[in-house]
Amino acid sequence: MFQLTPIVRNLLILNIVFFIVDSYILPLTPNFALYSFMSPHFLPFQFVTYMFLHANIGHIFSNMFGLIIFGPMLERIWGQKRFLIFYFVTGIGAGALFSAIDFFETSQLQQAASIYLDYPTPEGFLDFMSQHAGPLYQANLDFINNFEEHPSDPRFIQDSVNFVKGFLQQQVSIPMVGASGAIFGILMAFGLLFPNTELFLLFIPFPIKAKYFVAFYGLYELYSGIQNAQTDNVAHFAHLGGMLFAFIMLKVWGSEKNKFY
Structure with missing residues (x-):
């Protein structure tokens, strides 16, 4: 049985409640997902609200599973306030990096479309x-x-x-949803603070140290983001944004004990 800490438990409840409301009661995605800067639907508060919306059951399950596996340990070390700040900063930072790269790519698409429409x-x-x-x-x-x-x-x-x-x-007009940026931030922090902790994962038939798992996952997300397959609807740069802001926050915060195991 998972020993949930207060902030992790509340985040879990909020995400599930918003998912149920969005899926079965009142659509929230059209107004609260994170849209491109170029979209008429973009509003600044979406950098926060997008983290509490998910595309489907599999999406929310994977994110919440990561939250309850890695989040409680960080909350116990940092305390509730610092963990909550970390969660929102990495989530918002993930959305910011994704939006910046999306703006660059959409600008190129807009330029190409303009050239074609002229001739x-x-x-x-x-x-x-x-x-x-x-x-x-x-x-x-x-x-x-x-x-x-x-x-x-x-x-x-x-x-x-x-x-x-x-x-x-x-x-x-394609929006982004999900807590993945914040979850990848949590994963990054866990890998930095508990680098030698061995993880037993369903899709890897042997134990792997957290530092290697995080490094592999980060490289995979970087490769996937650069590859940018047009049929891939995963926001890889949002994942990388969460990891990047987690790294920055840990450097800014510092610690008398940088690694716990």
């Missing part, structure tokens, strides 16, 4: 699709071929313009 051609449409909408390429292959055969047909030109506009609007 719509089959070659330009193919270039836009291959660079920015790869997963949709096969689904629109017939249209692309027909457009190439009839490059001056106003119907194909208008349809391609509508597609690019719609795709840009869709990408800007």
